[in-house]
Amino acid sequence: xxxKHPHGHVFYRKMDHARPKIxxxxxxxxxxxxxxxxxxxxxxxxxxNVGHGRSEVINAMTQxxxxxxxxxxxxxTNQATxxxxxxxxxxxxxxxxxxxxxxxxSEVVEGxxxxxxxxxxxxxxxxxxxxxxxxLSYHGMTLGALGVSGRPGLRKPFMGMMVNMPHVRxxxxxxxxxSGEEIASRLEESILAYGEETVAAFIAEPISGASLGAxxxxxxYWPAVRQICDxxxxxxxxxxxxxxxxxxxxxxxxxxxQVQPDIMxxxxxxxxxxxxxxxxAAKTEDVELIRQKLGDWNHGGTFxxxxxxCAAALATLHIMKTEKLVxxxxxxxxxxxxxLQDALSEHPNVGEVRGRGLxxxxxxxxxxxxxxxxxxxxxxxxxxWQRAFDKGLIVYYSQGCADGQNGDVxxxxxxxxxxxxxxxxxxxxxxEAIHEVLAKx
Ligand code: PLP
Numbered sequence: 001x002x003x004k005h006p007h008g009h010v011f012y013r014k015m016d017h018a019r020p021k022i023x024x025x026x027x028x029x030x031x032x033x034x035x036x037x038x039x040x041x042x043x044x045x046x047x048x049n050v051g052h053g054r055s056e057v058i059n060a061m062t063q064x065x066x067x068x069x070x071x072x073x074x075x076x077t078n079q080a081t082x083x084x085x086x087x088x089x090x091x092x093x094x095x096x097x098x099x100x101x102x103x104x105x106s107e108v109v110e111g112x113x114x115x116x117x118x119x120x121x122x123x124x125x126x127x128x129x130x131x132x133x134x135x136l137s138y139h140g141m142t143l144g145a146l147g148v149s150g151r152p153g154l155r156k157p158f159m160g161m162m163v164n165m166p167h168v169r170x171x172x173x174x175x176x177x178x179s180g181e182e183i184a185s186r187l188e189e190s191i192l193a194y195g196e197e198t199v200a201a202f203i204a205e206p207i208s209g210a211s212l213g214a215x216x217x218x219x220x221y222w223p224a225v226r227q228i229c230d231x232x233x234x235x236x237x238x239x240x241x242x243x244x245x246x247x248x249x250x251x252x253x254x255x256x257x258q259v260q261p262d263i264m265x266x267x268x269x270x271x272x273x274x275x276x277x278x279x280x281a282a283k284t285e286d287v288e289l290i291r292q293k294l295g296d297w298n299h300g301g302t303f304x305x306x307x308x309x310c311a312a313a314l315a316t317l318h319i320m321k322t323e324k325l326v327x328x329x330x331x332x333x334x335x336x337x338x339x340l341q342d343a344l345s346e347h348p349n350v351g352e353v354r355g356r357g358l359x360x361x362x363x364x365x366x367x368x369x370x371x372x373x374x375x376x377x378x379x380x381x382x383x384x385w386q387r388a389f390d391k392g393l394i395v396y397y398s399q400g401c402a403d404g405q406n407g408d409v410x411x412x413x414x415x416x417x418x419x420x421x422x423x424x425x426x427x428x429x430x431x432e433a434i435h436e437v438l439a440k441x
Contacts, residue, residue, distance in 0.1 A: 025052025028415045028422055030394070038389070039414070041426045042396035045210065046242050046359065046413040049269035050319045057274045057315040064311035073305040080310035087317060088279070091251050093260045098287045100280045100297075101305045105241035105267035106140025108278035109203070112263045113144055114299050116201035116235045119262075119286045122293040125233070128200040132190055132234070134170040136404065138210040139203065139239055148203050151211055152404040166190045170208060171217035174352045174363065175371060175402065180221030188228045201235040201263070206253035209242035212401050213361030213409030214354050222257040235262040241278065242359075245269035246320055246416055249330030249357030256356070262286070272316040277309035325416040333357035336412065336423050343431040349438050358416055362434070363401060364408045373402040380437070381408035387433040393426060410434070 007019070020032035028051055030038045040048055050057065064080055071078055085099040100115075102108050113131050120128035133139070135150035146155055147162040150170075155162065168186040169176070176183075191199050206222065208215040229236045236259075243253040244266035250256055252264070267278030290297050303309075320326065333356065340360055344350045351365035364380055366372045374380045381397035388395050388410075401407035414426060 027051045027053070028418050037392055039393045039422065039426050039429070041388075041393050041430070042411060042413045043269075043415050044273065044394075045268065045396055046247060046411075047268045047273040048415045049245055049247070049325065050272045050316050050323075051415040051417045052273075054272070054274075054315075054319060056319055057272060057312050060311045060315035061274060061308050064308045067307075069308055071307060072302075074300070078305070078307040078310070080307050080314055081305045084310045084314045084317070087314070088281070092264060092281050093252055093254050093258075094262075094264060094281050094283055095260070096284045097281045098284050100282075100299075101310060102278050102280070102301055103276045103303050103306070103309070104140070105239075105265070105278055106142040106145045107301065108241065108265035108267055108280050109139045109145040109148070109239060110142055111280045111299055112237050112239075112265045113148065113201070113203070115263055115280060115282055115286075115297065116237060118290050118294060118297060118299075119235060119282075120200045122286075122289040123233075125197070125200075127197050128233075130194055130199045131165050131237075132187060132194075132199055132202045133165050133167055134204050135167040136170050136172070136211045136401065137167075137205060137208065139205075139241075149211075150404070151400065153400060166194060170204070170212065170215070171221050172208075172212060172215055173218060174215070174354070178218075180218035181224045183217075184221055184224035184228055187225060188232075191228070191232050191234060196232040196234070199232065199234050201237050202229055203237040203239055205239045205241075205243065206256075207243045207248055207356055207359070209359075210396075210398055210411075213363060213398055213411050214356070214359050215361070216256075216354065216356050219257065222254065222259040226259045229262075237261060237263045237265070240264055240266040242268055246326035246329050247357055247359050247413060248355075249326065249333050251326055253356070270316070271309055271312040272319075274316065275306070275309040275312040277306065277313055320416070323417065328418075329357040329416045332418060332420065332423060333359070335420060336360055336427070339423060339427045340412075340430075343427050344434065347434065347438070350434070355412075358418070359413045360411065362410045362430075364410070364434075364438075371402075373407040376400070376406045381410060383437045384408075384410055384433050387437050388430055391429050391433060393429040393433070395430060 023031045023033045133148035137150040139145045139149045171183045238261035264281045271277040340353045351363040385397040396411040
């Protein structure tokens with residue numbers, strides 16, 4: 001295909017691809033300029049938690065922008081940021097937390113890594129600067145976040161520019177049958193190999209997101225990881241950028257195992273897509289220790305603690321509470337899982353249907369018994385994505401789950417306001433798209 005450059009003076013990540021121009025959105029639907037209607041079955045990359053066109057969020061943002069659109073967080077605080085933090089404090093799995101706001105998932109991951117380092121410095125552990133992470137993981141595109149990510153294709157051009165952190169195996173029951181404790185023991189081995197006095201933190205996605213596609217770990221994994229981190233004084237960073245804010249049927253994915261991280265980050269659904277916003281949550285005692293021992297936290301950003309962003313997040317949070325969207329995610333999530341199993345699990349190329357809450361993945365394989373993936377060059381996930389898109393369903397896709405390069409997974413993560421009939425429509429279109437594309441393999 002030749003590059004058509006259909007977008008005037010704009011360039012996008014995926015270049016050889018013409019995009020429809022969007023007109024507007026409403027609820028779980030988007031409409032393009034030609035009038036075509038799409039079900040936003042993944043809320044973009046798992047962002048649109050309360051749906052499109054919510055006047056409550058828009059009004060809250062307008063009011064805040066009229067009052068004070070921007071203030072520098074070095075000089076001022078603001079009511080939206082303070083109130084959002086008080087309300088979030090009652091929800092996060094960190095007791096007595098403090099919050100720091102930035103503008104994206106990558107940024108809060110960068111911040112969390114630097115915070116972990118500075119907490120260790122404040123504790124008197126100056127040598128601890130290693131962040132242990134996992135292969136087949138994703139934490140963002142900026143060099144620090146990419147350095148702790150396990151996506152070979154994304155990392156390759158920049159290897160010489162990144163700090164290479166140790167990667168350990170993630171839980172992936174479909175391809176690697178092992179107890180959670182056994183997989184967690186790889187973390188312990190890595191800490192001991194590098195020397196416990198050098199490891200600052202372990203970062204991971206509580207339920208694997210963009211790389212593996214909705215992989216839920218065995219129940220004994222996170223408790224075992226927590227124990228190992230405690231044993232060696234390693235901080236636990238939970239990256240809830242994708243799976244937080246009710247996506248998996250609880251406020252936070254870590255809540256499924258009642259495991260408390262030391263640092264937690266989220267972004268995507270936090271302000272429902274109305275504003276680019278993420279937070280880092282940490283224990284007050286650790287933040288206070290930095291203040292006492294180091295003076296300040298050596299990090300920041302022009303748009304940190306943005307008042308309009310925090311107003312958007314606060315209004316999003318209120319909708320989530322009023323409309324009981326976390327409960328909806330749990331209840332309808334089970335239904336979505338069942339619908340996908342019923343529609344797809346018998347298909348000869350569907351290896352696994354997996355997920356939790358309103359976040360589900362369908363892994364495709366050449367052969368169900370051997371679990372051999374399709375070669376990356378086949379671009380199967382992309383083809384299915386495109387077919388579903390043509391039919392008016394937006395899904396999320398990923399390639400590389402099997403070995404970093406090969407392995408196709410299609411993900412669904414609709415707005416949490418979705419109802420059962422809409423789930424049915426979504427599963428119907430996805431099933432058709434999968435059947436049609438694979439009929440031609
Ligand atoms: N962390 C996780 C778990 C993610 O899934 C992502 C994005 O997909 C990021 C971090 C990076 O977020 P952003 O794209 O907002 O920089």
